[in-house]
Amino acid sequence: MRIALDAMGGDFAPEAVVKGAILAAQQLEQEDVILLIGKEDIVQSLLNEYGYSGNNIQVVHASQVIEMGEHPTKALSQKTDSSIAVGYGLLKMQKADAFCSAGNTGAMLVGAMFSVKAIEGILRPSIGGLVPKVNGGYGIMLDVGANADCKPEVLEQFGEIGSIYAKYVLEIPNPKVGLMNLGEEEGKGTVVTQAAHQRLKTNSSINFIGNIEGRDLFNDKADVIVCDGYTGNIILKMAENIYDILNEKNMHDPFIDKFNYEAVGGSPILGINGNAVIGHGVSSPKAISNMVLQAQKMVASKLSERFRKNYSE
Amino acid sequence: MRIALDAMGGDFAPEAVVKGAILAAQQLEQEDVILLIGKEDIVQSLLNEYGYSGNNIQVVHASQVIEMGEHPTKALSQKTDSSIAVGYGLLKMQKADAFCSAGNTGAMLVGAMFSVKAIEGILRPSIGGLVPKVNGGYGIMLDVGANADCKPEVLEQFGEIGSIYAKYVLEIPNPKVGLMNLGEEEGKGTVVTQAAHQRLKTNSSINFIGNIEGRDLFNDKADVIVCDGYTGNIILKMAENIYDILNEKNMHDPFIDKFNYEAVGGSPILGINGNAVIGHGVSSPKAISNMVLQAQKMVASKLSERFRKNYSE
Numbered sequence: 001m002r003i004a005l006d007a008m009g010g011d012f013a014p015e016a017v018v019k020g021a022i023l024a025a026q027q028l029e030q031e032d033v034i035l036l037i038g039k040e041d042i043v044q045s046l047l048n049e050y051g052y053s054g055n056n057i058q059v060v061h062a063s064q065v066i067e068m069g070e071h072p073t074k075a076l077s078q079k080t081d082s083s084i085a086v087g088y089g090l091l092k093m094q095k096a097d098a099f100c101s102a103g104n105t106g107a108m109l110v111g112a113m114f115s116v117k118a119i120e121g122i123l124r125p126s127i128g129g130l131v132p133k134v135n136g137g138y139g140i141m142l143d144v145g146a147n148a149d150c151k152p153e154v155l156e157q158f159g160e161i162g163s164i165y166a167k168y169v170l171e172i173p174n175p176k177v178g179l180m181n182l183g184e185e186e187g188k189g190t191v192v193t194q195a196a197h198q199r200l201k202t203n204s205s206i207n208f209i210g211n212i213e214g215r216d217l218f219n220d221k222a223d224v225i226v227c228d229g230y231t232g233n234i235i236l237k238m239a240e241n242i243y244d245i246l247n248e249k250n251m252h253d254p255f256i257d258k259f260n261y262e263a264v265g266g267s268p269i270l271g272i273n274g275n276a277v278i279g280h281g282v283s284s285p286k287a288i289s290n291m292v293l294q295a296q297k298m299v300a301s302k303l304s305e306r307f308r309k310n311y312s313e
Numbered sequence: 314m315r316i317a318l319d320a321m322g323g324d325f326a327p328e329a330v331v332k333g334a335i336l337a338a339q340q341l342e343q344e345d346v347i348l349l350i351g352k353e354d355i356v357q358s359l360l361n362e363y364g365y366s367g368n369n370i371q372v373v374h375a376s377q378v379i380e381m382g383e384h385p386t387k388a389l390s391q392k393t394d395s396s397i398a399v400g401y402g403l404l405k406m407q408k409a410d411a412f413c414s415a416g417n418t419g420a421m422l423v424g425a426m427f428s429v430k431a432i433e434g435i436l437r438p439s440i441g442g443l444v445p446k447v448n449g450g451y452g453i454m455l456d457v458g459a460n461a462d463c464k465p466e467v468l469e470q471f472g473e474i475g476s477i478y479a480k481y482v483l484e485i486p487n488p489k490v491g492l493m494n495l496g497e498e499e500g501k502g503t504v505v506t507q508a509a510h511q512r513l514k515t516n517s518s519i520n521f522i523g524n525i526e527g528r529d530l531f532n533d534k535a536d537v538i539v540c541d542g543y544t545g546n547i548i549l550k551m552a553e554n555i556y557d558i559l560n561e562k563n564m565h566d567p568f569i570d571k572f573n574y575e576a577v578g579g580s581p582i583l584g585i586n587g588n589a590v591i592g593h594g595v596s597s598p599k600a601i602s603n604m605v606l607q608a609q610k611m612v613a614s615k616l617s618e619r620f621r622k623n624y625s626e
Contacts, residue, residue, distance in 0.1 A: 182547065189461050189543060215554035218558065230503050236527065240527075240528060242531075
């Protein structure tokens with residue numbers, strides 16, 4: 001498989017990305033290739049500097065860079081040879097099976113919608129957040145930021161999309177779907193979550209277990225956690241911050257350390273024609289490497305094709 | 314001052330409550346009195362059993378108990394001699410300056426609305442959650458569960474109410490108000506938070522510092538955290554759960570230990586004609602004691618009167 005990686009994306013790019021690509025290359029299959037997209041001379045000289053001599057990394061030239069603070073739509077339309085635009089171009093032409101970037105999150109989202117586009121039948125592509133579980137493994141929470149407001153039917157579909165992700169990428173048979181809410185009883189919650197509850201309950205394609213609460217995030221009640229992007233984003237950033245606080249206090253634990261963004265490397269964009277992963281702006285080489293390995297898993301499990309089959313055929 | 318306390322409320326009542334009342338009595342001023350409401354023979358015999366011989370605790374008889382699972386409105390209308398009904402009766406008649414209970418949360422909220430009622434000018438009474446700060450002290454987050462959906466003008470008023478609480482109970486001069494959101498930029502968020510941002514920004518009675526994110530909950534950016542009850546409830550329960558997980562792993566730290574519900578004892582109902590605090594269902598004696606001491610602070614700072622002055626005069 002071929003995984004495109006934005007060499008210019010993130011606060012510590014290109015150095016951290018090139019280092020991360022080398023780390024990931026050591027763990028990929030022999031036939032897998034990382035397409036490292038960026039200014040060719042800079043990227044190639046870093047590969048030389050770090051002593052990379054394998055043949056799992058190929059450099060793809062892109063003359064422009066979309067900076068972290070730029071307006072996504074404007075930047076994408078003006079910088080057609082930027083690493084993000086080139087990456088999505090490769091994905092669209094199926095010259096890459098996945099595209100990863102720790103760059104401008106908005107540009108990654110907008111780029112997906114403009115190039116590979118949402119899968120027909122998907123109401124709103126979303127960003128998934130991997131949630132570590134106390135008893136081991138991960139769950140998937142969606143949305144974590146692409147859609148602040150979500151209609152009940154969108155939340156219902158998040159339950160389906162998350163179930164497909166959990167089944168094939170996380171390899172959880174019959175994943176349990178929980179609706180994040182302020183109480184367990186089905187009448188609880190906002191007008192939207194109350195309506196979503198009724199839809200999820202009668203959806204026979206998923207294993208809906210009802211409402212879950214903030215205290216259930218890390219336990220085994222649900223493998224798929226459904227919420228709007230406003231709520232998911234707050235939860236995700238709060239968890240990351242608690243990791244930072246404990247890390248600063250030198251309090252470490254294998255479970256808590258999984259709150260660190262480095263552990264999973266990035267958040268998948270779900271529901272588009274292709275596999276894309278968005279990394280954290282401050283991504284370290286380890287985070288970049290884990291982002292690439294996450295993309296590998298998505299490709300290997302044929303995630304995007306499964307969504308397409310489920311919704312468009 | 315006279316603080317009414319529901320002896321029959323909570324999973325470990327009446328034993329834990331009577332023990333908690335004795336703990337609190339040791340820390341109150343000499344002239345302060347706890348009105349312990351419940352079945353007189355049971356409560357009095359527990360006071361004897363635990364060897365209480367002071368005169369800061371008076372038993373007030375209530376023949377009925379609203380159980381944890383009962384429907385609030387129905388239970389309150391049928392059990393007019395329940396400890397919660399009697400407690401609010403004392404508050405309404407100003408025979409008590411505050412009322413605390415670790416019993417049925419719904420009955421505590423409904424009881425407040427039926428008896429002392431919302432202060433005129435208050436759009437929606439809310440429940441405040443105390444949020445520990447990494448650098449010490451507490452902030453106040455509202456709402457944490459009374460109002461799942463909130464209109465922009467309600468969120469704006471939460472900013473005002475929280476500021477009054479922070480100023481007089483937490484003794485923070487010119488408290489900073491932050492709107493919980495998924496990004497710092499003012500255009501970010503749900504339709505409601507976007508509209509609330511504009512209202513908060515132009516409200517000259519508060520010190521609005523803009524949007525805050527999930528990662529800012531525990532830092533010093535904001536002393537007053539404004540959000541709807543759905544979001545606040547999820548945040549609060551998630552924090553409690555992280556304390557439980559760390560506690561089980563025997564990982565302790567003075568900051569993290571403040572996530573424990575015991576540390577603050579309960580959540581104040583804000584915006585009603587009187588001071589009321591709702592305790593956690595599983596309240597221990599220590600939690601009960603801290604709930605009473607929190608009520609004492611609210612009374613001492615004339616919280617309810619200040620709300621009334623601000624909105625009704």
